[in-house]
Amino acid sequence: MVKIIGKENSLLNQYISELRDVNIQKDSLRFRKNLERVGEIFAYEISKKLDFEEKEIITSLGTAHVKTLKEFPVLAVILRAGLPFHQGVLNFFDKSENAFISAYRKYYKDGNFKIHIKYVSKPEIENRPLIIIDPMLASGMTMGHTYRELVNDQKPKHTHMISVLASMEGVNYVKRNFSGSEVTLWVGAIDDELTAQAYIVPGLGDAGDLAFGSKI
Amino acid sequence: MVKIIGKENSLLNQYISELRDVNIQKDSLRFRKNLERVGEIFAYEISKKLDFEEKEIITSLGTAHVKTLKEFPVLAVILRAGLPFHQGVLNFFDKSENAFISAYRKYYKDGNFKIHIKYVSKPEIENRPLIIIDPMLASGMTMGHTYRELVNDQKPKHTHMISVLASMEGVNYVKRNFSGSEVTLWVGAIDDELTAQAYIVPGLGDAGDLAFGSKI
Amino acid sequence: MVKIIGKENSLLNQYISELRDVNIQKDSLRFRKNLERVGEIFAYEISKKLDFEEKEIITSLGTAHVKTLKEFPVLAVILRAGLPFHQGVLNFFDKSENAFISAYRKYYKDGNFKIHIKYVSKPEIENRPLIIIDPMLASGMTMGHTYRELVNDQKPKHTHMISVLASMEGVNYVKRNFSGSEVTLWVGAIDDELTAQAYIVPGLGDAGDLAFGSKI
Amino acid sequence: MVKIIGKENSLLNQYISELRDVNIQKDSLRFRKNLERVGEIFAYEISKKLDFEEKEIITSLGTAHVKTLKEFPVLAVILRAGLPFHQGVLNFFDKSENAFISAYRKYYKDGNFKIHIKYVSKPEIENRPLIIIDPMLASGMTMGHTYRELVNDQKPKHTHMISVLASMEGVNYVKRNFSGSEVTLWVGAIDDELTAQAYIVPGLGDAGDLAFGSKI
Incomplete structure (x- = not known):
């Protein structure tokens, strides 16, 4: 199952356009801040699909019946980007x-x-929702391998793979390899092209370099 | 027009439940952080109703056609809460x-x-989207007066009134006094009762005191 | 007593130089972020002058003797800048x-x-440390009046007036009007000139407008 | 050279006492926030030792002579804690x-x-200030190996090793192995004991687990 959050216009598209812009990218503080805000939006949209339970809460003026998250998802981040x-x-x-x-x-x-x-450093994942976090879904192979590494001995309740930008090829890789009942792929936008060097075009460049500086 | 964002379960309801909880409220850093996160969620949901325009952006690898906000809304905050x-x-x-x-x-x-x-300190509002921000919509009169003060000589494009919690009475006040074509009211949840002292019950208490300490 | 934190070079001077720069100021997110970071640095430097007390804390591996703030200062902010x-x-x-x-x-x-x-909205101030917060100390009169308004019926333990930039005239106003035993003035830098319209030169312009947009 | 920032009482000691406290630690958001604030304080204190240069900046009202960082240090973080x-x-x-x-x-x-x-993922380090970041300095060996890995083919201008808490043994390890002209060690506090399992006592427990959950 693939969800393209940016299909409906929202602040997400504002941030993605800033992330792509070669001039705005020069400000690495804003680049990181935009990735952070995009992460907050993804978290919020995914939370709509999670399980909630009713609780009674004591307020200073009475008792409220509220809905709280039944369990928090495990967050798996692919380094460093x-x-x-x-x-x-x-x-x-x-x-x-x-x-x-x-x-x-x-x-x-x-x-x-x-x-x-x-x-790899990971907590207990068995029967918990899992979110795998990689800003760019290029070929889809890193996401796929990470998933297999995480779940080889544990079965999450459901896995949400999230990427700010994806190539069509990456989306198809995920669709081909994982069933919708086990995995939902969430992306901000899908770009058409993937170069031989596995860069998304027009994309935004190398997210890790833009956030943290180039590697030697 | 009234939108109850908390109708659909999401992290918003998690934060509202923490905001209401007398024990969690003791941590004013978390109380303020929860109000902040609720504000981020409201901003995101409102942004889905704003106008976007297509732009061409130069990325490091090509040209992207993106959607950006046509104009940013004016934010009006009611002090201090x-x-x-x-x-x-x-x-x-x-x-x-x-x-x-x-x-x-x-x-x-x-x-x-x-x-x-x-x-009152305000920028140019004429023909721009306006968001009026008050965490609690009790009688609705503060929101109403603030709106009139802001728009007495200027006509915003559309006004979004936002509150984390509202009383049913406050919601009705807004509905009665403002047309849906001019004003949208966004709330996290609606509580039934409003005391004679204009406190929402079960509510969460005094948001200003909880964020900043009691006044003398 | 006057403390010029920027006398010793540190990140504070980096942020002040960005706050002054007409080009960098165009990014209001960074402008506000720089004011925030400067506020964090001032808070830290002031905390060195506050009272601490020893406490025993239970860690997961033993008991630690630590120093904690005896009391948190009251923070008074001058709106909106x-x-x-x-x-x-x-x-x-x-x-x-x-x-x-x-x-x-x-x-x-x-x-x-x-x-x-x-x-004015204020908590109990009697016998507590007080920090009065205004980014620009121009003539010094706003700071002076605010102080008198806050302390007219209560006596703080000690008052810290803080400004990112000050004019020499403003500094002299504070020195002339308040005794060092009652008030410490903390500034990032002192500029020589104050115009007839009470603008600090070279200064940084109108901090409120730069953070929040111009008023009508 | 060893600098114990917590020797002088400041907000740093407030945060360290919260980081140590088994009850306050349960709130992982506050635990991470406290580590962040401690990081900000260390950055600020270290910045006093870096090189600054004078620049002319155009303000909206004139020209300011300001001091800015000559170069930003490279930040090296030891995962995941x-x-x-x-x-x-x-x-x-x-x-x-x-x-x-x-x-x-x-x-x-x-x-x-x-x-x-x-x-290892690293940028150009040659002749630049380097800050190596690990919250706990236990035996000192992780810090030492990381340093050697980073500098084996490049010579930083000067290296700042930073830890919130250190054992006396870790401090001695650094002193014994690195010359003060090349390395400055900055710590918040020094605890006496180091267990056979290389835990600092009273310490604060496992910083990685407290920030991110226990590993399996």
């Missing part, structure tokens, strides 16, 4: 437990690459 | 211009009161 | 109670003006 | 480039362990 996006999701799901994963592309002589998982 | 709620709305509408209004209830011997406006 | 600066101070003194004051200049035909206090 | 602390440092050094490192302890049958570096 995912960190500001994750920060936004965590700002809203402030009681969530968190997983951290680093993945890298190992290139072969023929130009192909394989995804390797290098670092 | 509205400040953390306003902070959240401004976090999301970061390019907005802002109005500040203080109103107070002048009580008569018979227990009745009238709303007086004491302090 | 003071709000983002106050936000920063409150971010750091998160348990503080807060006062809000609006003052305005009433001009006479001869070009002179008098400060009028229009709106 | 360092992230909220790093967030605070980055809030203040918003133009900094960032390195991310994960290290883990590999235990041997005899109970001894060795530090392995698993994930």
Whole structure:
């Protein structure tokens, strides 16, 4: 199941347009802030699909019947580009437990690459909602490998994969590989092109470099 | 027109339940943070009703056709209780211009009161969307007077009145006094009772005191 | 007593230089963020002068002897320009109670003006540390009147007046009118000139307009 | 060279006491917020030791001679516990480039362990100030290995190692292994004891678990 949050115009599209803009990107504080706000919006939209339960709360003037989250989702962030996006999701799901994963592309002589998982730190995931956070869904393979690494010995209640921008190829990869009953993919917008180097076009460039500086 | 955002369960209801809870309220940092997050959610939901326009943006890899806000709404905050709620709305509408209004209830011997406006600072409002921000909609009279004060010589494009909690009486006051084509009222939840002292029950108490300490 | 925090180079001077810069000011989100960060730095520096007491705290592994603030200062903010600066101070003194004051200049035909206090909301101040927050100390009269309004029936333990920028004239006004045993003035930098219209030169312009948009 | 920022009472000690407190720790939002604020304070104190240069800035009313940072330090964060602390440092050094490192302890049958570096992402460090960020300095070995990994082919201008809490043993490790001309160690407080499992006592427990939930 694929949800394109940006289909309906909202502040999300304002932030995405700033994230894409080569001139506005120069301000890395605003770039990170925009990723954070996008994360907050995704968290809010996803929360509409989570389970709530009724509780009685004592106010200073009486008793209120309120609805609270039955359980907070586990947040899994793909390093390093995912960190500001994750920060936004965590700002809203402030009681969530968190997983951290680093993945890298190992290139072969023929130009192909394989995804390797290098670092994993994760909490109990069994039967809990899971949100996997990566700002860019290019080929979809990093997201796919991260998912498999996280769930290889545990079964989440439902998994929400989230990306600010996706390529059509990445969306199709997720659709082909994961059933809608297990996985929902949430994206801000879908771009048509994916280059041979796995860059989304027009995209926004390298989210990690823009947030944190280029790597050597 | 009245929109009850909390009708559909989401993180909004989680935050409202924390705002109401006498125990969680003791942490004024979290109380203000919850008002801020509620403000962010209201800003996002309202933004879905605003006008967007298509723009071409240059990314590092191509040209993107994006949708951006045609104009940012003017944000009018009722002091002092509205400040953390306003902070959240401004976090999301970061390019907005802002109005500040203080109103107070002048009580008569018979227990009745009238709303007086004491302090007003406002930008150009003519033909721009306007959001008036007050966390509690009790009798509705403060909101009503603030609106009239703001628009007495200027006509906004459309006005969004926003409150975290409202009494049924306050909601009816707004409906009775303002046409849906000019004003939309957005609330998180509606409580049944309004005391003679104009407190919403079960409500959450005095939002200003809880955010900033009691006045002498 | 006057403390010029910017005398020693630190990030404070970086933020002040951005606050002054006509180009960087165009980004009102960054302008407000810079005022907030400056407020955090002032709060931290002032906290070094406050009273602490030793407490025993239970950690998960033992007992720690720690030093905690004996009492949080009351924060008094002058509207509207003071709000983002106050936000920063409150971010750091998160348990503080807060006062809000609006003052305005009433001009006479001869070009002179008098400060009028229009709106006051204040907590108990007696025998507590007090911080009065105004980003610009121009003539010093607004700060002076606000102080008198706040303390006319209550005696704070000690008052800290804080401004990001001050004119030499404003600094002298405070020195002349308040004794160092009662009041400490903290500023980021002192500019030489004050225009007839009470603008600090080179200054940074109108902090309220830059943070919140121009008033009509 | 070792600097104990908490020696002089300030808000830092307030936050450290909250970080240690088993009851306050239950609120992971406040725990992370406290690490962030501590990071902001460390950034500010370190900035006093960095190089500044004079610039001319055009204000709306004239020309100001200001002091700005000559260069922003590179921020290196040790995963995952360092992230909220790093967030605070980055809030203040918003133009900094960032390195991310994960290290883990590999235990041997005899109970001894060795530090392995698993994930490294780093920018150009040559001749730039470097800040290495780890909330807890236990044995000092993780900090030491991270430093060596970062500088093995590049020489920073000066390195600032920062920890909220340190054991005496960790402090001695750093002093023994690194010269004061190359490295300054900044800590909030020093605790006496280090357990065989390398926990600081009384300490605050596991900063990573408290911020992000326990790992499986």
